[in-house]
Amino acid sequence: MLLIENLSVSYGAVQALKDVSIEVPHGSVTAVIGANGAGKSTLMRTLAGLEKPQSGQVTFNGEVISGRKPEDIVRMGIALVPEGRSTIPELTVEDNLKLGGMWRSHAQRNASLSRVYTLFPVLSERKSMRADTLSGGERQQLAIGRALMTGPQVLLLDEPSLGLAPLIVTQILELVARMAWDSGLAVLLVEQNATVALRIARSGVVLNLGEVVKSGPAAEIASDEELRHAYLGY
Amino acid sequence: MSNLTDVKNMSNAQKLRTFPGNRIVWHAVIVGVVWLLLLLLNNNIDPLYSSYLALVAMYATAMFGMTILVGFSGQVSLGNGALMAVGGYVFALTSMNWQTVPIFGWEWNAVWSMVFAGLGGILIGGIVGGLAARLKGPYLAGLTLGLAVGVPAITNRFPELLGGENGLMLTVPYPAGGYAASEIAGGAESGAETSDPNSDAGSDAGAAAGEDQYAELDLSEFDQGVDASTDPNATPATEDLLTEGDLLTLDDFSNGGDLGLESADPAVEPSVDPSVDAGLEPGQDPSGITDSFDTGFIIERWQASMAIAVACLVAFAALNLIRGRQGRVWKAVRDDPIAAAVVGISPSGSKVSAFVVSSLFAALAGAVFAQILSFVGPGAFSLGLSLSLLVGIVLGGRSSLLGAILGALIIVWLPELVDGLAGDRGWPDQITNNAPNLLYGLLVVAVVLAAPGGITGTVRSWIDKSRGKSRSPLS
């Protein structure tokens, strides 16, 4: 289980996260929702080791991961799919995938690769094409596939819906939810699109200006109209 | 060095920002005072030191341009040595070929050649700058590196016009009658002193040494009297003296990995060719020789006062530019070109203007250099010269004119210091000649890593810190 305790992050004088505590259990999706500038991306980047926390800590199965380097954190089984379909356009689809989990054994990597190709058949069809020839949805699948190649136990998904058609978003998120259920993956999903996120999540957290204003079962948050008006703007 | 006191006076200029009133007048006053002090200094020091002073002023002139280009506009250029070559060659060509041609009814004088040198700098600077404005950091550095290597090579393309590898000798337009006298007066008064440091200190950064020797050789040549000036083949005695000097010069320079002048041997070598000098000399009135003998004309002092004049005028222009609107425009574009464009500043226009100004300064410095050496040649304007300009402003402080002055001092003084040490400890030439450059290289890296503001930036940030302000060392 990924445990975030009293995490604070600041950029210079700007406090991006303040005293954030979240539990991310295995086997389900935990959704973090909130408006622009709520600190969602900062949270994800800090978990992945791209930002250094000011105080508080993150533990994974009892081991402290906050403050470590991103390449060490991913090797511990926590993979981030950053915002904006982060693939490497100059590399082929297969090279993008192979990049994930280079430290793992040949057999493990091959197993992961065939699993990703099963999950995302389109990637298998395009494996020798350059990543920049893919459509937006395909690139998001590739980005998730690359993260899966690292053999993660925790998957951090930052705004996967950004710029994608609603149908594709639903497909991708349902797939993620099934993966969490099937293989005991802990998924932390950051989304601006609260409706979709809360539909597949078991529990939800609302962030506002870097602080947790509400957390609880996803259904409860989805039905809280006051919360919705105040923080989610719809 | 005593110049440092004058340099400190210059730092008063930095305090001006708090001073109300007309900025330009104050700049003029400050530059005027510094100018006066420097002239006083120049008249009261040994002529050997005057020759160093001339070099410092010459380097400072070029480095003011580097301050604007690298420090304010953020463009790393290695081409300013090549732009100095443009100025030097234009000066040489116009002064050689147009001496008899009145310009707009005025008789030719050195100022005309300086003006043409400046125009040449502006023209070439505009062309290169136009190209450079489209380029980012390393591309620009690489292009100007090509300029630094390519421009001296152009002289080989036009050997008839530009003298090829051997360069061009020029008659320096000393004040009336002073040319011949200088050789006697300068030689007689300073000959003994200047030759000593040269021979025991061995080689050094160069132009100082080269120029001293040159004065010395002129003297020897003059001793041979009219024979030498009329008969290019001279007498055996002259030949001997020249050969000796020649060897000395080569020895001095050949191993000198020194930045600017390491390959200056061809620069000095031709200067001892009697035929060239002889060809120019008949233009002088022989009767003037004795007339001006008593005036005490000292070539080094004249060179220094000329170089100081140019440096002060350039400093005045630079002060007004960087502390006025243009300075803020350059900084704005350097720090954030997009934001600058948003508020209506043209980034490329700003970059080109910085290039043109720095080219103008470089060309003027090149013209001064030509007069100091009485010579222009590819070896005098090598890649090393460009590198030394960069080293100077980085060490001195790339964002202030004071830094440029300190940089010029360092470039001239450090090799002397090393020479002194080497003389005391008996280091072999191979070590001595390369030690200044090794120091420059290591210091540049150290400064970039530990104190990017150079001397002035670091001192200023200490002062600010003690006053409780904080500021980026490069601001």
Added chain:
Amino acid sequence: MTNFIDFLLGGFSNGAVIALMALALVMVWRSTRMVNFAQVGQAMFTTYIALTVQQSTGNWLLALAVAMGAGLILGIVVFFLVIRPVKNSDTTGAIIATFGVLIALQAGAGMVWGGDPEGFIPPVSNAGLEFAGRIWPVSLYDILVWVVTAALVIGLTLLFTKTSLGLSMRASAFNPEVARLSGVRVNRMLITGWAIAGATGAVGGVLIAPVSTISPNSFDILLVFAFTAAVIGGLDSLVGAVTFGIGTGLVISLVSGYTDASNAPVVALVLLALNLLLKPDGVFSHHGSRSV
């Protein structure tokens, strides 16, 4: 026409060396987005080391191997002492720092080995080969230069395209953040890039030394040629560096042959200026086409 062919043939060896130097520049650019203006200075230094080895053992292969090792180490040293600390500061500072290294290396070499140009004895004959009734401007040594260059280029291509290390290095160059998130130790890849660049440059230096001479400043012009080739190739394309390195060598050979060798730097300058003006991204930039 015979002249033309002769000049072209004569240009291949120089082109090969320019290609190696351009490759070194490109590898450094790809790993740290920085032009290492000290690259040929490093190559000069390692070539002096090779010269010393050859003079004392007479073994050219050993000299080459030592130079490569020294180049590898020098690349790592420069990276750690200069580039890593300066990396996050301004790009102006980084450029200036590499020039500082160049100046220091040249002075250091002058201190150790003196400033006079020294000859480097080629391992095989440097005389033009006789074939089909005439002497060609190609020597056994030229052929050796081609073979060594080709082997190195092929080796590097395989390394970059077929191995995990190569993939990690490419990913680190293109997008360090994604590479780190994938578990690649990007910093090590950057160091590896600098090290391989150092070794590649070292090979170039050893190969060119017998054709020219070696002195602390003798490679300055090579820096201009290599930079020209690398920039025209797009600065991040290995294929571009090799293609235009050889191309630059050929052009220079033609210019030197038909006019005068002193025109070569001017021609390089013109090529560079034209390229920067017309196609600032370079011909082989990965934005336009696929790069290795």
